[in-house]
Amino acid sequence: MRSLRDMQCGKSAVVVRLAGEGALKRRIMDMGITKGTNITVRKVAPLGDPLEVTVRGYELTIRKADAENIIVE
């Protein structure tokens, strides 16, 4: 079990669970990161945070702290 935060650039994984609750969790799901979704880490911002990921065919940016809530395998 590891989170999106621990993934290397260029690697893909499947979302297995979303931790957290409330607005943030809902927002992450609304943007298409749901159970079983394929997610690819594209790059890290020049200052080291946030991340850029590809999900459902589009580019999304998410902070590392929030990416911890996305459990992948």
Place this chain on the structure above:
Amino acid sequence: MKKIKIALVGNPNSGKTTLFNDLTGSNQYVGNWPGVTVEKKEGRLRMTGKPGREKWPQVIIVDLPGIYSLSPYTMEEVITRDFLVLERPDVILNIVDASNLERNLYLTSQLMECGIPMVIALNMMDVVKKSGDIVNPDRLSAALGCPVVETSAVKGDGSMQAALAAVRQVKFSPPAPLKFGETVESTLGMIGHVLKNKVANEVLKRWYSIKLFERDEKVREQLALSQSDLDKIENFIKVCEAELDDDSESIITNERYERVTSIAAESLQRNLNKLSASDKIDRIVTNRWLALPIFAAVMFIVYYISVSSVGTIVTDWMNETLFGSWITGGVSSLLESVGAAGWLQSLIVDGIIGGVGAVLGFVPQMMILFFFLSFLEDCGYMARVAFIMDRIFRKLGLSGKSFIPMLISSGCGVPGIMASRTIESEKDRKMTIMVTTFIPCGAKLPIIALIAGAMFPGSSWWVAPSMYFLGILMVILSGIILKKTPLFSGEPSPFVMELPQYHMPAAKNLFLHIWERGRAFIVKAGTVIFVASGLIWFLSNFGWNLRMVDQDESILASIGHFITPMFSPLGFGDWRAAVATVTGLAAKENVVSTLSVLLGVSEGAESTPALLASVAGMFSMVSAYAFMVFNMLCAPCVAAIGAIHREMGSVKWTLIAVGYQTALAYIISLLIYQFGRVLFLGHTVSAGTIAAIAAALILIWLVVRPDSNKKIKPPQKATS
């Protein structure tokens, strides 16, 4: 004749605004949704050139905010769902970005539950074709049960067909909502049964049932159910959650995405081996090493053209030639020729033309700036700015996009404040507006030059940089202080943001945007400034006997005298300094000119030796610095206050912003004067020093205290 109301709904970056502009042209009304700073746009459908248009009903299009979902968590989403569910438009025109089908259809699946006839504008078909994907609109239409019209809003293709299809669709029934899995459906059925006396409308009952299943606070409040009903519903939800081993909100979202994914799979054939132009651009633009230099270069170009070079030339021309000599000269000689009284000439020429002209002078500069900003926004670069700068700004409770207003403010606070419009989150936007004028603007530079020249001759190189440094420090300090106050309470807005594909903006969009922003400024800020400049003219030219007097005997001067004691703790308890500070409200340049009038130096500017000598006699080094700091940080000029009011959309928030700025200016000047007096001038410790120590302690406490907003646990689903 019956009116038809079309609600335009879609994801951000789906081309919604382009379509809206295409359909309504200049027949738009732009305002704010009541009570919030979210923009509301309405327009009449253009019918020109359509045969038989006299028989058509009047069609009003409401451009709803760009959203990804109908959740209760953001202002934009709440506005949209309240509009759909409570105001019941006749038809929804849902813009779906065909190049991003799944996420766009996710919103569609929620719109289908509103029980309103719907038409889908399948937009960005040109992008889809270019990328080699194939979308089948007929299959999509069959799966969703509503008409689908292909459009390319940027090129203007299909827009009118989509609008006309929407008008026709009014007579037909709404699409049937998507069905969820059995367990969820039976739970929804049971919740619906509880609601049978509460909600008469069958279609809406399903919408309310789903929202109650999601434990949506807003809907619970709206329906005002009895406690026993709520308990019953909670039981149903718990059973369902136990069976599906997830929380209800996730269950619904997952099921929606499952349905939508299969619909998208049926109607879309993806060309997998592609690297889009956007990906190629991003390889360079958000590259680890190149991103910051490119960002700096882009900012430099925008700033250089709109503030330093072209902008200044146009503004100077407006101020000096157009208003300064042509209009002033023309009006003066006209007034003289008709023999108008001296006071009337003065009111019109010095008061109104001077005041309003100074503000209108900014308009061309602002329009150039907004051209660049809306270009950067529309082409997709602004989202990358947020991506690149987020790390620095989020610690202050600001957005990565806050960098731009602050940069612009170093030229002029007015367009700086208005540039905050591109920040999505209302909280970040309000905070940015409150802190952005701490950065010294061009009009404050003469004050710096005056004090530097008068008090620190020969070694004044550090004075101006220290003011910029102080400004940045105040932004940081304010960010930390303000985000802990109840004003900015509630959950931080999640930063989960789309990086849209780059594309060439439609020229029409850019010009409509520039026109609309320019007009808004002229009208809204212009009325405030018109009144304010008339008032300040009156106060500085009339005495209490309502006769025209010299400035040093005017009402303004006596107000200056009256408030002088307030500035004593800051070291400039000289009535002339106080009056100069007050006239700085009209425009910051006035501080220097007022001082020169009051000190009896005719035609004094910031480098006139006689003025420098008089100023040097008025202040000590420390009090002069405190005076300068106060004028840098306190309430900005009326033009900027007008802009704050326009952007905040409320008098209360305008007063909060201006009040906070002035209070902070007072405290910082107090600290500088009182500590500087003891440390640099060797004065003894006094009551003032103790007050300053107390103020410093309060300030430190405000910075280091725990964040009261963090104690509130997330389950409260606050939206603001």
